[in-house]
Amino acid sequence: MxxxxxxxxxxxxxxxxxxxxxxxxxxxxxxxxxxxxxxxxxxxxxxxxxxxxxxxxxxxxxxxxxxxxxxxxxxxxxxxxxHDPLEVLEHGDRAxxxxxxxxxxxxxxxxxxxxxxxxxxxxxxxxxxxxxxxxxxxxxxxxxxxxxxxxxxxxxxxxxxxxxxxxxxxxxxxxTVELPPDTPEEEHCGTCTACLDICPTDAFPAPYRLDARRCISYLTIEHKGPVDECLRARMGNRIYGCDDCLAVCPWNKFAVQARDLRYSARDDLRAPPLVELATLDDTGFRAKFAGSPIKRIGRDRFVRNVCYALGNSGDASSLATLSPLLDDPDAAVADAARWAILRIKEVSS
Structure with a gap:
């Protein structure tokens, strides 16, 4: 052939x-x-x-x-x-x-x-x-x-x-098979800057350039240890990744629907309560996220992210959930809990 x-x-x-x-x-x-x-x-x-x-x-x-x-x-x-992935951002007590x-x-x-x-x-x-x-x-x-x-x-x-x-x-x-190559695609963004404008942390120093150190996807998934304090408030309730720049792209009007049902959101992960996630120990974390890409960041980094989100929620009722984490064995989690408690108290006062 x-x-x-x-x-x-x-x-x-x-x-x-x-x-x-x-x-x-x-x-x-x-x-x-x-x-x-x-x-x-x-x-x-x-x-x-x-x-x-x-x-x-x-x-x-x-x-x-x-x-x-x-x-x-x-x-x-x-x-x-x-569903609209930006809708959950309006509910600070949810992840x-x-x-x-x-x-x-x-x-x-x-x-x-x-x-x-x-x-x-x-x-x-x-x-x-x-x-x-x-x-x-x-x-x-x-x-x-x-x-x-x-x-x-x-x-x-x-x-x-x-x-x-x-x-x-x-x-x-x-x-190793020699196949006829296709024609490369050209750029069709035009003057649109929707994805740049919506970024919560100003992670794009210029169009087509990303500073991962300010990107919430990087901060919540790849970054080890405490996140820079100047970025924590901007993370909002995003605890794993960020879809803002993807969600606002006008070309999504031509998006192809997913065919594999395994990409459909689990009911317990669409917008789970932050306070429930904050109480996960290592065993509970592994059980909840078995088979999920979230599992690879580990319980400590995950709960660190949840603490930042709880702090940004301003919800005083979560103080009881955060207090035990002040003595967490992981230093980044304990630091995040301290920051969250202070932030909630500042907002509430």
């Missing part, structure tokens, strides 16, 4: 498997990746994410990650919410959890689907080899996805598409 036919059949199978869009690019399709990554790290925008600096050679050059690869197949899987983390861990779901598509390619082309990646390897998925025609990196640095919106996960299949 000719490469065009292999590609067409593979795309058709990928759609049947659950992916909304598929595109192909060469491993060396984005030569500017290395310089962009270096500038990001040199500016210190990566914060505590040392792994970004440690594997820059691979991350900045997909061809170096697997020299035998001849094509990169990029796939988009939607997780579009069925705002990023849409993608309100049910099962997408890493497992997407990777299994990628392997199905990859096996199909191996069946089509004898001797073909593949490697699949979902967000955990040194792969710059967003620039590669733009090169493959799936969408473009918006001013919020996330990928969005004219026929996808921006609620989707990316998966990559590197292969």
């Amino acid at each position: 000719r490469s065009e036919g292999v590609k067409a059949e593979l795309i058709s199978f990928a759609h049947e498997a659950g992916f909304a869009k598929v595109g192909v690019c060469r491993p060396d399709a984005v030569p500017e990746i290395a310089a962009r990554l270096a500038a990001f790290v040199d500016a210190g925008f990566h914060g505590q994410m040392g792994w970004m600096a440690e594997r820059m050679a691979w991350r900045g050059d997909p061809a170096a990650l697997w020299p035998e690869a001849r094509s990169v197949i990029m796939l988009a899987e939607p997780y579009t919410p069925d 705002a959890i990023s849409v993608y983390a309100q049910n099962r861990d997408y890493h497992d779901i997407v990777k299994k689907r990628l392997k199905r598509v990859g096996r199909r390619l191996i069946d089509q082309v004898p001797g073909a080899e593949i490697k699949v990646f979902v967000d955990t390897a040194p792969v710059m998925e967003k620039p590669l996805a733009q090169a493959a025609g799936l969408g473009w990196q918006g001013k919020h640095t996330n990928l969005l598409g004219r026929d996808l919106g921006n609620w989707f996960f990316l998966g990559a299949i590197f292969t």
